[in-house]
Amino acid sequence: MRLALIGLDGVDPGALAQLLPDLPTLAGIVRGGSFLRLRSVDPPITVPAWMCMMTGKDPGELGVYGFRNRADHSYTGLALATSARFTAPAVWDILGRHGLFSVLLGIPGTYPPKPVRGRLVSGFPAPEAATDYTYPTSLADDIRRWIGSYAFDVREFRTEDKAGLLDQVRTATANRFALARRMVAELRWDFFAMVEMGPDRVHHVFWADHDPTHPKHDPGSAFRDALRDYYRFLDHKLGELLAGLPAGTQVLVASDHGAQPMLGGIAVNEWLLQEGYLALHEYPERPTRIEALIREGVVDWSRTIAWGEGGYYGRVFLNVAGREPAGVVPPGRYEEVRAELAERLTALPDEHGCPLGTRVLYPERTYRAVRGIPPDLIVYFGDLAWRSLGTVGWNRIHLHANDTGPDDANHAPCGILIAEPRLDLEEEYGILHVKDLILSRFGIEERG
Amino acid sequence: MNLSSAVYSDWSMPSDRVTLKIPRPLYERLRRVVEDTGYRSVNEFVVHVLRDLVAETEGDPPTLTAREVEIVRRRLRRLGYL
Numbered sequence: 001m002r003l004a005l006i007g008l009d010g011v012d013p014g015a016l017a018q019l020l021p022d023l024p025t026l027a028g029i030v031r032g033g034s035f036l037r038l039r040s041v042d043p044p045i046t047v048p049a050w051m052c053m054m055t056g057k058d059p060g061e062l063g064v065y066g067f068r069n070r071a072d073h074s075y076t077g078l079a080l081a082t083s084a085r086f087t088a089p090a091v092w093d094i095l096g097r098h099g100l101f102s103v104l105l106g107i108p109g110t111y112p113p114k115p116v117r118g119r120l121v122s123g124f125p126a127p128e129a130a131t132d133y134t135y136p137t138s139l140a141d142d143i144r145r146w147i148g149s150y151a152f153d154v155r156e157f158r159t160e161d162k163a164g165l166l167d168q169v170r171t172a173t174a175n176r177f178a179l180a181r182r183m184v185a186e187l188r189w190d191f192f193a194m195v196e197m198g199p200d201r202v203h204h205v206f207w208a209d210h211d212p213t214h215p216k217h218d219p220g221s222a223f224r225d226a227l228r229d230y231y232r233f234l235d236h237k238l239g240e241l242l243a244g245l246p247a248g249t250q251v252l253v254a255s256d257h258g259a260q261p262m263l264g265g266i267a268v269n270e271w272l273l274q275e276g277y278l279a280l281h282e283y284p285e286r287p288t289r290i291e292a293l294i295r296e297g298v299v300d301w302s303r304t305i306a307w308g309e310g311g312y313y314g315r316v317f318l319n320v321a322g323r324e325p326a327g328v329v330p331p332g333r334y335e336e337v338r339a340e341l342a343e344r345l346t347a348l349p350d351e352h353g354c355p356l357g358t359r360v361l362y363p364e365r366t367y368r369a370v371r372g373i374p375p376d377l378i379v380y381f382g383d384l385a386w387r388s389l390g391t392v393g394w395n396r397i398h399l400h401a402n403d404t405g406p407d408d409a410n411h412a413p414c415g416i417l418i419a420e421p422r423l424d425l426e427e428e429y430g431i432l433h434v435k436d437l438i439l440s441r442f443g444i445e446e447r448g
Numbered sequence: 449m450n451l452s453s454a455v456y457s458d459w460s461m462p463s464d465r466v467t468l469k470i471p472r473p474l475y476e477r478l479r480r481v482v483e484d485t486g487y488r489s490v491n492e493f494v495v496h497v498l499r500d501l502v503a504e505t506e507g508d509p510p511t512l513t514a515r516e517v518e519i520v521r522r523r524l525r526r527l528g529y530l
Contacts, residue, residue, distance in 0.1 A: 045529065046529070066529075067524050067529050067530065068521075068524075068530065080512065080517055080520055080521065082511070082512055084511065112511070112512065115496055117496065125520045125523055125524055126520075127512075127516045127519040127520055127523075128519070128523075129519075130516075136492060138488075156526075157526050157527050201527075204527075204528060309530075310530060311528075311529055311530050312528065312529065387528070390530075407528050
């Protein structure tokens with residue numbers, strides 16, 4: 001028995017259903033199997049979502065709430081979530097204990113590489129020039145021999161050269177699938193898993209060109225078919241890979257989150273400033289990242305109740321007396337202040353006064369356990385149709401340009417699960433159940 | 449990359465490696481175990497097993513250098529994650 005899990009970062013069930021007639025490989029699997037919505041974790045972001053899928057643990061249980069997490073209660077102590085942060089056994093660890101070999105390629109959250117019974121090529125966000133990115137290290141020599149250099153991802157993402165970017169994504173995808181084909185052919189494996197980042201990169205740049213419902217959609221755009229063409233290319237690469245798998249290999253195709261039009265951004269710290277929750281000694285002359293303002297001593301902590309972080313979702317931290325170095329919120333008033341903030345963030349309208357539909361999550365009500373230091377509040381502006389901007393200096397709250405460059409898509413809470421043979425399941429499945437689904441295919445009932 | 453643990457050090461540098469002695473019958477048995485597996489040698493297999501064992505009791509996690517952290521941070525920001 002062999003199982004191959006093909007991860008496609010950010011593939012959205014609705015968009016894929018529309019594209020499926022153009023994608024013979026995926027359509028073929030769907031015909032003989034199942035196509036389900038896969039409910040992601042909160043937040044539905046590459047890190048931690050893939051490792052949540054692989055461990056069956058939610059972000060609270062893992063203590064990993066995003067790419068960066070508070071390592072302590074200082075104002076600057078944000079640590080990158082590396083493989084070392086994921087201490088719960090992943091599906092390949094459990095398979096290894098049962099004597100089964102795994103070959104793993106590009107799974108986000110596996111850098112730096114940790115030992116595995118089998119072979120591992122680290123995934124995003126490994127630094128571009130990383131040299132020790134495989135387990136064992138000698139695998140890097142094989143990769144050089146097989147395909148030359150290995151590309152972790154696109155090299156230059158924030159660029160106005162959309163044609164050039166498309167080339168980059170296609171090159172990176174071709175490179176990863178070329179390596180995948182060699183790995184499944186040359187190495188011993190019972191479980192093969194890979195994650196391709198290309199779909200997510202294409203969504204962020206070409207979603208408005210593709211989606212007629214996007215406010216920025218231009219029917220005359222030269223890139224109107226870029227996303228569809230990329231999916232065709234991806235489907236072809238997937239077909240080549242699957243054709244090289246030993247007969248009888250079971251196949252799962254999964255994504256970690258979906259995608260939706262990005263309508264704009266909320267400058268969360270501008271709002272906190274305007275509402276009196278955040279205080280600065282001096283308002284910046286130009287948009288400046290909150291980290292820089294904190295580092296340069298511009299934040300007046302003696303008058304600051306809360307500050308926020310940007311990203312596809314917002315995170316708000318309270319400045320609590322006895323917890324943060326210069327905290328002002330009395331611990332006895334923590335819940336009251338947090339509830340007030342949550343209520344006001346939820347009610348924040350768009351620039352025309354219309355409801356945004358923002359959702360605010362409390363970590364302790366969202367997760368089965370809360371390890372590490374979570375944000376005090378997790379904020380989905382416009383239910384993730386708006387991103388969170390951490391920068392200050394815009395003199396306004398609502399923006400229709402990203403503070404890191406052009407971006408037309410945000411993440412959506414459901415990804416996909418396509419399985420062959422068919423799964424006897426409801427139309428929506430939870431990402432945290434995928435690990436047990438994989439183990440059950442190998443006849444392993446281990447839990448935990 | 450400056451991985452602090454010798455476990456993750458560059459294996460091409462002989463000075464980072466030591467020789468352990470095991471009984472030959474055990475070596476022969478291990479050789480048979482390793483045959484036709486993903487492991488290329490008894491050495492690789494034994495290192496894997498020992499790493500696994502040590503990781504459970506010690507946990508010496510791989511880390512990133514300050515420079516790598518900065519590269520990754522900039523990259524995440526460009527990609528819109530931060």
